[in-house]
Amino acid sequence: MNQAMSVTPPLGAQEAAPRRRRALAPLEPVSARARVALGVGFFVMFFAVWAFFTLGGFVSPTFLASPITMAREGWLLFTEFGFLHDIGMTVWRVLGGFILAAIVAVPLGVAMGAHKGVEAFLEPFVSFCRYLPASAFIPLLILWAGLGEVQKLLVIFIGSVFQIVLMVAVTVGNARKDLVEAAYTLGAKPSGIVRRVLIPGAAPDIAEILRLVLGWAWTYVIVAELIGSSSGIGHMITDSQALLNTGQIIFGIIIIGLIGLVSDSFFKYINRRMFAWSALR
Amino acid sequence: MSQLSIQGVSRTFTSEKGKSTQALLPVDFDVKENDFVTILGPSGCGKSTMLRIVAGLDHPTSGRVLLDGRPVEGPGADRGMVFQSYTLFPWLTIEQNIRFGLRERGMPESQQKERAQYFIAKVGLRGFEQHFPKQLSGGMQQRTAIARALANDPKILLMDEPFGALDNQTRVLMQELLLGIWEAERKTVMFVTHDIDEAIFMANRVAVFSARPGRIKSEIAVNLPHPRHYTIKTSPEFMDLKARLTEEIRAESMAAEAH
Numbered sequence: 001m002n003q004a005m006s007v008t009p010p011l012g013a014q015e016a017a018p019r020r021r022r023a024l025a026p027l028e029p030v031s032a033r034a035r036v037a038l039g040v041g042f043f044v045m046f047f048a049v050w051a052f053f054t055l056g057g058f059v060s061p062t063f064l065a066s067p068i069t070m071a072r073e074g075w076l077l078f079t080e081f082g083f084l085h086d087i088g089m090t091v092w093r094v095l096g097g098f099i100l101a102a103i104v105a106v107p108l109g110v111a112m113g114a115h116k117g118v119e120a121f122l123e124p125f126v127s128f129c130r131y132l133p134a135s136a137f138i139p140l141l142i143l144w145a146g147l148g149e150v151q152k153l154l155v156i157f158i159g160s161v162f163q164i165v166l167m168v169a170v171t172v173g174n175a176r177k178d179l180v181e182a183a184y185t186l187g188a189k190p191s192g193i194v195r196r197v198l199i200p201g202a203a204p205d206i207a208e209i210l211r212l213v214l215g216w217a218w219t220y221v222i223v224a225e226l227i228g229s230s231s232g233i234g235h236m237i238t239d240s241q242a243l244l245n246t247g248q249i250i251f252g253i254i255i256i257g258l259i260g261l262v263s264d265s266f267f268k269y270i271n272r273r274m275f276a277w278s279a280l281r
Numbered sequence: 282m283s284q285l286s287i288q289g290v291s292r293t294f295t296s297e298k299g300k301s302t303q304a305l306l307p308v309d310f311d312v313k314e315n316d317f318v319t320i321l322g323p324s325g326c327g328k329s330t331m332l333r334i335v336a337g338l339d340h341p342t343s344g345r346v347l348l349d350g351r352p353v354e355g356p357g358a359d360r361g362m363v364f365q366s367y368t369l370f371p372w373l374t375i376e377q378n379i380r381f382g383l384r385e386r387g388m389p390e391s392q393q394k395e396r397a398q399y400f401i402a403k404v405g406l407r408g409f410e411q412h413f414p415k416q417l418s419g420g421m422q423q424r425t426a427i428a429r430a431l432a433n434d435p436k437i438l439l440m441d442e443p444f445g446a447l448d449n450q451t452r453v454l455m456q457e458l459l460l461g462i463w464e465a466e467r468k469t470v471m472f473v474t475h476d477i478d479e480a481i482f483m484a485n486r487v488a489v490f491s492a493r494p495g496r497i498k499s500e501i502a503v504n505l506p507h508p509r510h511y512t513i514k515t516s517p518e519f520m521d522l523k524a525r526l527t528e529e530i531r532a533e534s535m536a537a538e539a540h
Contacts, residue, residue: 178364178366178368179368179370181338181356181362181364181368182362182364182368182426183370183381184337185336185337185338185356185357185361185362185430185439186358186361186381186382186429186430186433187358187385187386187433188381188382188385189385192385196381200370200372201370201371275372276413277371277415278371278372280413280415280416
């Protein structure tokens with residue numbers, strides 16, 4: 001035993017190994033500061049390359065605006081063209097459709113995950129629906145619901161609801177069997193098992209599923225707005241295309257990315273606060 | 282009169298392909314009120330299956346289980362269970378875990394808290410009430426599980442190798458803790474284990490299981506005085522029992538390995 005101990009090198013020797021080699025090793029964590037620097041670094045590089053090709057005259061400004069033109073056009077959008085209203089419309093459509101989908105889908109998913117009969121009844125149909133592309137429904141929805149807000153909400157709803165149902169069902173169905181049994185031996189009834197074991201156990205994962213699907217809802221809303229719309233970020237983008245204003249198009253796309261990033265971080269923050277227990281190791 | 286009566290209980294598992302395996306041959310076994318019985322056997326011998334049938338988590342292929350003369354038809358709060366795996370609800374604090382069963386039966390909250398406090402003190406977890414299970418060591422989690430089962434005031438406490446996942450030192454301390462609680466509270470306990478020392482130290486009676494298909498091969502009374510101190514493990518009486526049980530188990534372990 002003692003002999004074996006003396007053969008292993010002291011801890012200090014490992015510390016002394018070249019830092020760079022360690023940083024390149026797989027699964028090696030990076031420091032918080034390095035993480036921020038690397039993340040920001042890519043954005044800087046991206047803008048630098050973009051600026052180099054556009055400002056350097058390597059691509060025609062008709063096809064790709066420079067970062068500076070983009071920023072100017074963006075400013076004009078807000079001051080002259082009421083872009084805030086467009087953003088507001090888009091955000092409300094995403095949230096409206098997404099919340100409706102969540103209200104319908106989460107209870108259905110829980111019921112499917114908890115009761116195998118419900119799952120056998122609904123799962124094949126929902127799985128089939130999941131592969132129907134939401135954007136392909138747009139022409140049909142325009143026929144049914146016209147060009148108004150209902151049609152936009154329905155696109156988001158169709159795009160999100162089946163995804164949420166299936167993922168929630170799988171999460172709830174994967175509940176730890178031993179926890180369910182423990183609850184039974186403590187006198188829980190079947191309804192208590194669902195309310196006090198399955199739902200709280202799956203809650204953090206359900207919140208993560210919603211965060212993920214909200215991201216997808218953003219892509220559906222833009223598609224819905226590209227066709228037959230009179231407001232919203234997607235509408236602004238199609239308008240700008242007709243005017244060959246690539247600066248506005250790029251600005252719109254960046255705004256979508258920014259809103260997505262902010263809402264995602266917000267969602268993550270809320271989830272971490274609400275389900276602190278699930279982050280414990 | 283016996284409180285728990287296992288009558289001709291057997292269990293055969295049938296795989297999806299229709300192949301059947303007999304896990305448990307018909308077993309007859311009685312447990313008196315306030316008795317502490319350990320079920321000793323090699324792993325995979327069906328002893329846990331029997332305990333799960335008593336808990337109502339599994340159904341016997343034949344026979345029946347009576348608790349106070351009434352047949353067991355499913356799980357219930359009158360049979361508390363402590364599992365080998367850590368089964369505390371990770372989203373509840375230690376105190377909320379212990380109150381789980383009390384809340385389920387609709388006890389007023391102030392009473393729930395009072396009762397939880399009593400058992401938290403009993404298993405030595407004062408100061409950890411607001412911790413989450415994952416913030417506690419394995420031994421502390423199992424102590425919480427014991428408190429959770431006891432707080433429900435079951436007629437019988439079923440324990441399925443509850444200390445099996447703990448390191449040896451912790452395990453010994455947990456045995457003393459549980460025995461101390463039993464000596465003070467007098468509960469009917471059925472305790473499954475494959476550890477011979479544990480089986481003797483805890484029990485008034487040891488039932489030895491045969492290798493699969495399981496059946497009760499022999500029963501040995503443990504007439505060591507209470508309260509028991511850990512030093513009893515080196516006494517000649519203890520050694521005698523250990524030698525006997527070692528012989529009994531050895532034959533079964535060899536049979537189990539030969540399969």
